[in-house]
Amino acid sequence: PSTSLEAPTSYITAPDRDTHEFFLRKIFELILRENIFDGIQREEKVCKFKLPKDLKETLDFEVGQSPVNNHQELVDLMEKICSLSVKTGHPYFVNQLFSGLDPYGLAGEFVASSLNSSVYTYEVSPIFTMMELEIFEKMRNIIGFPAGRGDGVMCPGGSIANGYAISVARYKKRPSIKAKGLSGGKTLVMFTSEDAHYSSQKLASFEGLGMDNCIGVKVDSRGKMIPEELEKQIEKCIAEDKEPFLVVATSGSTVLGAFDPLEPIAEICSKYKMWFHVDAAWGGGALMSQKHKNLMKGIDRADSVTWNPHKLLCAPQQCSVFLCKDDNVLTDCHATHATYLFQKDKFYDSDRYDTGDKYIQCGRRADILKFWFMWKAKGIQGFEQHIDHIFRLKEFAVKQIKNRESAFQLVLPEPECTNVSFWYVPRSMRHLDTESIEFRDGIHKIAPKIKERMMKTGSMMVTYQPLRNTPNFFRIVFQSSVLTEQDIIYFFDKIEELGED
């Protein structure tokens, strides 16, 4: 193989050992150095933030008629891309409901990319089809569906998984919709908590129900749906001659990490003959822990569940699963029997193993491999250790905040999941009455200012938001088990340092 980074002599779309092996090795070396090992050490920056105009000056984004001059230029470009990108595998990236870099997950991701499959037929993706069947069954068992029966699909994100819930629930309520569409019949209405992920509203709109027909049910002081309010809203909808068909409960809300009370919600769904979906995109990973799975007591009564292993379980993006109890509804609801993919006269049991017709996508990445490989590598024991560790960190963080009570105030005194939300109160505001307008207006501006400083120094990344009528507050997400108690002390020290004036 060559050891040069000269320009290739032609651009056929196949790797040529002489031309590409050295080039690809250089890229892999870069990935290992910059994104996986040296570049995400604690002393390195999480991000080297630049505003768009400065970024344009640093990296040549323009693509054109002619190729670059040689492979060295491409390696240099990749080097800049890695260096200027946010390092979400860095321990101090606690900004989102994903972070960390699981080595087994990464290996699965790399291998899946190099096999470049599309998981719609067994003939194209035999291994990945079998892995999906295995993993879905195990996940259904963990949820507690009877004998692990049912069906499942991998989705490009939790929003789409929640969209599947709307689609199948609607089909179950009114099967004619598949062929005839929504016109005619009563208005279909779904319910979710006012703190639920925005995907329910978005997908209600996307699937033609309309956002106004996705009702946000009131939550209590801990951010949990109030079942009595749900029932009131359902009754109201019936009184208006509308047809309630779906409740989406949340297990781990996006901001507060709240777990809706699943058992009373299941009762209500069965009383009104409604589909019961649990959006456990965020909290689902806790089902792997004997200690924490009780947060989702009653999830076995759901008709369907969204569960994103790329969140609490730290699989690489994206890894989202929609699971349902009914083994046929996905196919009944979505299949169109395209004869160029799903021929009925194949030499194997294509009805069972050509899984693509039940999906709304056609081409689909083999997201299953990374999760299957992680599960093989560490077993449920490994996932459980990870979950228990990050929940312990959450407890430690809550104690830290309570110990620094003049500088920090918790939004929830006892957060249920591993998102910890709090206000930082700068010294100059500590004498103010926390109920006063002056305090609320002032505190609202603090988190954005500190966030700006954080981004500009690249020292850490933690997000902030208002919620309902609260002023802006920080939300730290404990999701990566590389984090230690020392890191948590660093986060709070750093916020104090950045917010000193």
Ligand code: ABU
């Ligand atoms: N899919 C929800 C992600 C939002 C967040 O990370 O805050």
